[in-house]
Amino acid sequence: MLPLLYIIDCIIVQVTSKKSYDGKSVLSVIPFKESHYKLLSVLEEQNEINIWNEIRRNASVDIMIDQYNKSSWIKLFNSLDMKPVVTIDNVQKLLNSEEKMLNIQSRSGIRSVTDTYLTFNEIGSSLARRNVFIDCGIHAREWISPATCLFFINEFLTQYSAGGNAKQIMDTYKLHIVPVLNPDGYAYTHSKDRMWRKNRKPVGSNCYGVDLNRNFGYMWNTGGSSASPCSETYHGGSPMSENEAKAMQSYMTGKTWDSYLTFHSYGQWWFTNWGYTDTLPPQYTELVNKAKIGADALKSVNGRSYTIGSSAVLLYVASGGSEDWTRGTLNIKYSYCLELPPTGGSGFILPTNEIKKVGAETFKGICEYLKAI
Ligand SMILES: [Zn+2]
Incomplete structure (x- = not known):
């Protein structure tokens, strides 16, 4: 009986668990040189950052980063004059409120x-x-x-x-x-x-x-x-x-x-x-x-x-x-x-x-x- 219970438990865990974005922040930076575009592309290619809204010239690009490294990222982008600004401090917190809203709506038949x-x-x-x-x-x-x-x-x-x-x-x-x-x-x-x-x-x-x-x-x-x-x-x-x-x-x-x-x-x-x-x-x-x-x-x-x-x-x-x-x-x-x-x-x-x-x-x-x- 135990193995069966275990399997069912695993399936339930697999079905219900969602990827957490706890500890992820979003920084907005402004690339304005070819080297900045290249840097962002390379960082994304290496999965160091996740670009949300496409790389663009002379306008803000939103990148998701690890919160624990936030100050290093800010330091790096400041040193390149890319004007980093934190737009979302904790992505998961925002996702939690989104999910809460969807649940309320679905329960109320909206x-x-x-x-x-x-x-x-x-x-x-x-x-x-x-x-x-x-x-x-x-x-x-x-x-x-x-x-x-x-x-x-x-x-x-x-x-x-x-x-x-x-x-x-x-x-x-x-x-x-x-x-x-x-x-x-x-x-x-x-x-x-x-x-x-x-x-x-x-x-x-x-x-x-x-x-x-x-x-x-x-x-x-x-x-x-x-x-x-x-x-x-x-x-x-x-x-x-x-x-x-x-x-x-x-x-x-x-x-x-x-x-x-x-x-x-x-x-x-x-x-x-x-x-x-x-x-x-x-x-x-x-x-x-x-x-x-x-x-x-x-x-x-x-x-x-x-x-x-x-x-x-x-x-x-x-x-x-x-x-x-x-x-x-x-x-x-x-x-x-x-x-x-x-x-x-x-x-x-x-x-x-x-x-x-x-x-x-x-x-x-x-x-x-x-x-x-
Ligand atoms: Zn798209």
Whole structure:
């Protein structure tokens, strides 16, 4: 009897234990030299730090570090004039309050993002002739992204009969929405490790996961991604090696698309192409102008501003992104990547009372944008 009990106990422990971020802090630093970018890349590659919001030029980069080493990190970054500031002292404490909130909501029957494992949704009226592809949740820990896609779906389905934006957009467009493009990773962030970013494929060396947003097959592995399977930005063994990317490829190839929108968090950016190079894409001014229509409408709801421009110029080169593939390979001119709120602070751990606010403002923004293209 004892061995059986032991086994059951182990299973229960395995199922319920989550990775703890006790003793982890987040520092915001500002890299402004090539050597700073290199340093951050190397530190991430060696798993010394975990970069939350992508390396970028002359703007703050949030890095998760060990709390016990905090003063050494601060000393190091101060000596490089990178202006370190502690934005989260104890990540686990923030996660505990997030989990507490989710538990309260689920007990009281409030629908939360935790019950979502939907795959493809196609929404549109019979009048619709144009096609838009929208995906959320490529990166597992960016929870506000799937929540925002679900908000869109709910809004389009429940507000159509009321007329207004939902009707106008659905009479024009068929909307193909993937609320969670990385379902294994997303489930893992709920069950085991809230800060997981990649998918969950075993990739050797006791490491898991490919960064799906470095795996797409246009200008793959040409900068800003890693060949090391343990890295957070591992680009995979070959372009489009991952099932999630392949599924998108087989669904999208051969159809005509008027726009592609991919939602990440965080930073409040509305990115045009390219990610792989800081050379601007053709029709760049027009792309910025259309994005501005969306960003202005978005801002009119809650006052939140987005910065618009090429991601490689505003941040740093990153190849293998889905929006570069939709532009470069599928030739979808209006391919954009949006980084949802916040700009910094709690980062991925955005309080649940922000879900509706972010949903409503982003819905307004994309509706006005879609009317303009
Ligand atoms: Zn992301």
